[in-house]
Amino acid sequence: MSSDRYAQIVNAPVLATIARQVGLPQPVELDRYRPGQPVVAGPVLSGAAPGGRLEKPIKALLDAIGAERAGTAGEAKALVFDASGIADSTELVELQRFFHPAVGRLQRSGRTVVLGTTPALAGTPRAHTAQRALEGFTRSLAKEIGGRGATAQLVYVEPGAEDQLGSTLRFLLSPRSAYVDGQVIRIGLGVAPLPDLNGDRPLARKVALVTGAARGIGAAIASVLARDGAEVVGLDVPQNAEELRRLTGELGGAAISLDITADDAPRQIAERLEGGVDVVVHNAGVTKDRTLAKMPEERWTQLLEINLSSEERIDDELLGRGLLNENGRIVCVSSMSGIAGNSGQTNYAASKAGVIGMVESMAPELAARKATINAVAPGFIETRMTAAMPIGPREAGRRLSSLSQGGLPVDVAETIAWLASPASTGVNGNVVRVCGQSLLGA
Ligand SMILES: NC(=O)c1ccc[n+]([C@@H]2O[C@H](COP(=O)([O-])OP(=O)(O)OC[C@H]3O[C@@H](n4cnc5c(N)ncnc54)[C@H](O)[C@@H]3O)[C@@H](O)[C@H]2O)c1
Numbered sequence: 001m002s003s004d005r006y007a008q009i010v011n012a013p014v015l016a017t018i019a020r021q022v023g024l025p026q027p028v029e030l031d032r033y034r035p036g037q038p039v040v041a042g043p044v045l046s047g048a049a050p051g052g053r054l055e056k057p058i059k060a061l062l063d064a065i066g067a068e069r070a071g072t073a074g075e076a077k078a079l080v081f082d083a084s085g086i087a088d089s090t091e092l093v094e095l096q097r098f099f100h101p102a103v104g105r106l107q108r109s110g111r112t113v114v115l116g117t118t119p120a121l122a123g124t125p126r127a128h129t130a131q132r133a134l135e136g137f138t139r140s141l142a143k144e145i146g147g148r149g150a151t152a153q154l155v156y157v158e159p160g161a162e163d164q165l166g167s168t169l170r171f172l173l174s175p176r177s178a179y180v181d182g183q184v185i186r187i188g189l190g191v192a193p194l195p196d197l198n199g200d201r202p203l204a205r206k207v208a209l210v211t212g213a214a215r216g217i218g219a220a221i222a223s224v225l226a227r228d229g230a231e232v233v234g235l236d237v238p239q240n241a242e243e244l245r246r247l248t249g250e251l252g253g254a255a256i257s258l259d260i261t262a263d264d265a266p267r268q269i270a271e272r273l274e275g276g277v278d279v280v281v282h283n284a285g286v287t288k289d290r291t292l293a294k295m296p297e298e299r300w301t302q303l304l305e306i307n308l309s310s311e312e313r314i315d316d317e318l319l320g321r322g323l324l325n326e327n328g329r330i331v332c333v334s335s336m337s338g339i340a341g342n343s344g345q346t347n348y349a350a351s352k353a354g355v356i357g358m359v360e361s362m363a364p365e366l367a368a369r370k371a372t373i374n375a376v377a378p379g380f381i382e383t384r385m386t387a388a389m390p391i392g393p394r395e396a397g398r399r400l401s402s403l404s405q406g407g408l409p410v411d412v413a414e415t416i417a418w419l420a421s422p423a424s425t426g427v428n429g430n431v432v433r434v435c436g437q438s439l440l441g442a
Pocket of ligand 1 (some may be wrong): 212237286287380381
């Protein structure tokens with residue numbers, strides 16, 4: 001985080017005291033994944049409300065990752081609570097009973113995960129209501145512990161999808177989810193048979209197309225997918241051909257230099273992926289900010305073409321030719337602006353909200369093809385795009401989140417790698433923010 005001068009300044013010893021006294025947020029350095037590390041680097045405390053149905057899969061996952069169990073006293077790196085047994089609002093007190101004595105013991109960059117049942121599938125109106133209440137609880141808990149760099153998430157598991165929990169719990173408990181905070185994730189029945197994955201190369205023998213791969217978040221996505229074993233096909237505009245080739249060369253992948261808005265781009269991409277593709281990451285995107293009063297049509301159209309329409313055309317071509325392999329993945333990059341809206345970004349926010357619409361509308365079709373489509377919605381990520389912002393909005397973007405800092409491109413990439421994993425067959429139609437629980441549009 002060398003670019004984050006604010007963090008360096010407010011954490012310097014003397015200034016730290018002053019910053020604390022005047023109430024400025026003091027970001028802590030977040031744990032991030034390094035190859036070879038365990039999933040959870042410390043004791044895990046788990047609990048359950050009576051009548052839950054997730055105790056077995058939670059235990060199986062904790063055993064599989066060799067998690068140390070926390071004792072009744074002492075610190076914990078992670079707290080996991082199965083709330084699926086809560087069927088009435090009077091039973092929500094089980095949350096207080098488990099977390100009240102445990103929350104003070106949570107370590108820096110700790111993890112809390114609450115698991116429940118998809119409210120609409122909880123069986124009775126009372127159970128639906130109680131399960132829905134978990135959202136407010138989890139999002140508030142995230143705000144209370146964010147100062148320690150710790151996070152809280154809620155995972156709703158559809159009845160019958162208990163066996164689909166592994167890849168998601170593994171991701172949320174690990175430092176790979178460093179900048180994912182206050183999120184609600186929905187797990188459903190798997191779209192394809194669950195593969196038996198061991199080791200740290202879940203994407204071995206998989207082909208992954210990453211658009212906008214020459215730099216920024218796209219380069220991080222390409223690197224993380226290659227680290228996980230994928231054969232990466234990076235794509236970027238011809239002007240960035242050299243940067244792109246350097247990166248894909250290092251990763252042992254292939255490069256496609258073209259503009260995704262070109263008329264024949266979908267056909268060209270399909271021809272390069274003739275042998276099939278397992279993961280398609282729609283990352284290429286631009287901003288062309290102007291208030292609506294000053295927005296010429298050309299500026300609007302160029303942006304919508306790049307950020308949304310070309311993605312639809314590429315998907316149509318790949319799906320039309322049957323090139324997305326079984327248990328395939330489409331992962332789109334939306335944005336917090338697409339959720340919250342942002343002054344000066346009517347075009348950008350429309351495109352990024354459209355990306356969310358694309359995920360919603362295509363999820364059933366993808367499931368029928370034994371594939372999934374999901375999106376990540378980054379908040380403030382430290383890249384060239386955000387470095388170019390004026391200092392006021394830039395600092396606000398960084399600080400107005402539960403973790404009081406911007407995220408790194410690798411945080412978005414790790415989230416995409418989780419969605420892209422062949423083990424994430426039960427994660428379809430989700431939009432997961434990577435925003436440190438930004439206060440905007442929470
Ligand atoms: N940086 C952030 O804070 C942030 C926040 C939310 C969302 N995002 C989204 O993340 C994605 C990556 O952003 P970034 O910050 O890395 O930006 P960036 O500008 O550093 O990288 C974007 C890449 O996409 C490529 N690209 C642009 N138009 C293209 C086209 N027509 N055809 C092919 N490639 C094209 C660019 O050449 C560039 O290499 C974008 O979709 C962006 O909207 C970024």
